[in-house]
Amino acid sequence: MAILVIAEHDNTSLKPGVTNTVAAAHKIGGDIDVLIAGSHCAAAASAAASIVGVGKVLVADAPYYAMAVAENLAPLVVGLAQNYSHVLAGATAFGKNLLPRVAALLDVMQISDIVAVESADIFVRPIYAGNAFATVQSSDAIKIITVRSTGFDAVAAMGGNGVIENIASATDAGISRVVKQELTKSDRPELAAAKRIVSGGRGLGDGDKYRAVLEPLADKLGAALGASRAAVDAGFVPNDYQVGQTGKIVAPELYIAVGISGAIQHLAGMKESKVIVAINKDPEAPIFQVADYGLVGDLFTLVPELTAAI
Amino acid sequence: MKILVPVKRVVDYNVKVRVKADQTGVETANVKMSMNPFDEIAIEEAVKLKEAGIATEIVAISIGATQCQETLRTALAMGADRAILVETAADIQPLAVAKLLKAIAANEAPQLVILGKQAIDDDSNQTGQMLAALLNWPQATFASKVTIANGEAEVMREIDGGMETVAIKLPAIITTDLRLNTPRYATLPNIMKAKKKPLDIVTPESLGVDVSPRLKTLKVVEPAKRKGGVMVANVAALIDKLKNEAKVI
Numbered sequence: 001m002a003i004l005v006i007a008e009h010d011n012t013s014l015k016p017g018v019t020n021t022v023a024a025a026h027k028i029g030g031d032i033d034v035l036i037a038g039s040h041c042a043a044a045a046s047a048a049a050s051i052v053g054v055g056k057v058l059v060a061d062a063p064y065y066a067m068a069v070a071e072n073l074a075p076l077v078v079g080l081a082q083n084y085s086h087v088l089a090g091a092t093a094f095g096k097n098l099l100p101r102v103a104a105l106l107d108v109m110q111i112s113d114i115v116a117v118e119s120a121d122i123f124v125r126p127i128y129a130g131n132a133f134a135t136v137q138s139s140d141a142i143k144i145i146t147v148r149s150t151g152f153d154a155v156a157a158m159g160g161n162g163v164i165e166n167i168a169s170a171t172d173a174g175i176s177r178v179v180k181q182e183l184t185k186s187d188r189p190e191l192a193a194a195k196r197i198v199s200g201g202r203g204l205g206d207g208d209k210y211r212a213v214l215e216p217l218a219d220k221l222g223a224a225l226g227a228s229r230a231a232v233d234a235g236f237v238p239n240d241y242q243v244g245q246t247g248k249i250v251a252p253e254l255y256i257a258v259g260i261s262g263a264i265q266h267l268a269g270m271k272e273s274k275v276i277v278a279i280n281k282d283p284e285a286p287i288f289q290v291a292d293y294g295l296v297g298d299l300f301t302l303v304p305e306l307t308a309a310i
Numbered sequence: 311m312k313i314l315v316p317v318k319r320v321v322d323y324n325v326k327v328r329v330k331a332d333q334t335g336v337e338t339a340n341v342k343m344s345m346n347p348f349d350e351i352a353i354e355e356a357v358k359l360k361e362a363g364i365a366t367e368i369v370a371i372s373i374g375a376t377q378c379q380e381t382l383r384t385a386l387a388m389g390a391d392r393a394i395l396v397e398t399a400a401d402i403q404p405l406a407v408a409k410l411l412k413a414i415a416a417n418e419a420p421q422l423v424i425l426g427k428q429a430i431d432d433d434s435n436q437t438g439q440m441l442a443a444l445l446n447w448p449q450a451t452f453a454s455k456v457t458i459a460n461g462e463a464e465v466m467r468e469i470d471g472g473m474e475t476v477a478i479k480l481p482a483i484i485t486t487d488l489r490l491n492t493p494r495y496a497t498l499p500n501i502m503k504a505k506k507k508p509l510d511i512v513t514p515e516s517l518g519v520d521v522s523p524r525l526k527t528l529k530v531v532e533p534a535k536r537k538g539g540v541m542v543a544n545v546a547a548l549i550d551k552l553k554n555e556a557k558v559i
Contacts, residue, residue: 093468097451103436109405110404110405110440112436113435130533132336132530139525140524179476181469181472181473239487240468265323271536274556293542293552294541295542295548309545
């Protein structure tokens with residue numbers, strides 16, 4: 001068996017989930033190659049070659065791969081897929097956008113968001129916002145899979161000695177282009193890969209209070225900031241802060257939920273966290289049913305007190 | 311310009327689902343069913359484009375059992391002009407859905423297909439991208455703003471680090487994210503009017519599509535329950551637990 005991992009990167013470095021996707025490939029077993037398709041992406045390619053267990057790093061370098069447009073990447077991946085039994089990517093906005101397009105062109109069913117590998121053709125994936133887990137078996141010759149990073153412990157990003165090989169690019173489909181990207185700038189850890197997360201909900205009242213109350217705590221803990229859908233919809237923070245069924249799926253060592261009631265769609269995104277702390281004024285809030293430690297009271301008093309005491 | 315909007319009948323998002331005792335799936339008998347929330351957003355966006363004079367006709371499509379007619383009537387009450395039900399009792403997976411929609415698109419020749427980004431039952435997040443591939447059309451997934459002009463759609467997308475704006479040539483596929491719009495409620499007069507709008511019924515066979523499933527579900531189980539936690543009295547007690555019991559700070 002041979003497995004191709006489609007790496008998400010920004011041409012200079014790899015996204016954190018790539019090492020988790022490679023870990024899933026290890027569970028399947030077989031040779032593991034990584035595709036880096038980008039523009040001036042040599043740095044990303046050498047980072048991929050350093051991942052433990054990677055055999056070849058295939059590099060397709062073309063201007064029209066710079067922004068990871070699915071219409072351009074899909075034909076490239078389809079061309080390579082014939083040489084592999086499995087094609088994997090992270091279940092991120094990148095992987096979710098690209099791989100179903102690849103799967104349909106190959107006439108195979110994608111297996112989305114796997115959290116466990118049972119065998120080379122049997123996988124476990126959450127359904128109904130993680131309220132059930134389905135074990136599914138694929139009958140397709142090539143398995144196209146997106147990997148939920150929280151299901152697999154990352155392999156070491158350094159210490160590997162993969163071989164970098166340049167490959168031919170496919171053509172520019174010319175039917176879509178990226179006009180602009182507005183990325184949230186932050187010195188904090190990336191939400192999806194953070195060890196600690198401080199997350200806020202509607203209970204914080206508004207965006208100014210969200211920042212005034214939560215940022216000092218996150219600073220002290222070196223934590224990423226997250227939010228419930230309610231807080232995002234109310235405009236407290238940008239959309240990429242959202243943790244939940246349709247936002248980011250996280251599993252940090254410590255998740256502190258402040259003023260979050262705990263709708264099932266939010267719990268779906270964070271209940272795999274190792275330790276969950278909930279601070280909420282409503283003792284009946286569902287968040288307390290999944291929290292390891294619950295503290296009932298006024299968050300505007302308790303959170304600054306907690307920040308001062310850490 | 312004609313717009314197709316596929317809609318799926320799913321377990322209502324407020325229902326706490328229960329796994330069947332025989333592990334074959336999730337209990338759906340006597341459970342409230344509704345239109346997939348992302349598909350409501352898709353219908354709303356199409357209706358807005360019609361109100362803006364950009365779209366001329368909206369065709370809602372559903373695939374599944376007879377009861378999907380209810381979901382289609384909701385779409386019609388929200389403002390779709392007519393509906394097509396692909397009636398089948400089979401387990402229809404996203405690849406098969408995409409093939410059925412491709413067959414309908416060949417008959418209808420739309421300029422735009424707007425779909426929900428994922429269904430909240432199987433959480434697959436595949437159909438729009440697959441349909442785009444089969445039609446060789448561009449795709450703008452996870453849309454939070456859509457502008458149509460000069461034969462192009464300019465779409466703001468929600469991506470992991472923030473927002474991205476793409477320009478795609480029509481005909482094209484758009485899939486909706488949560489913040490694209492707030493779907494309207496169907497009013498009583500519109501619900502009455504929707505009963506008279508045309509609803510055609512076809513089958514996978516009449517569309518010439520093989521819908522055999524490629525994934526076999528071996529079992530469905532409940533997630534491991536988190537052990538019930540403890541309530542702490544104050545911040546000092548919380549700090550003590552985090553330091554000495556959980557050892558995370």
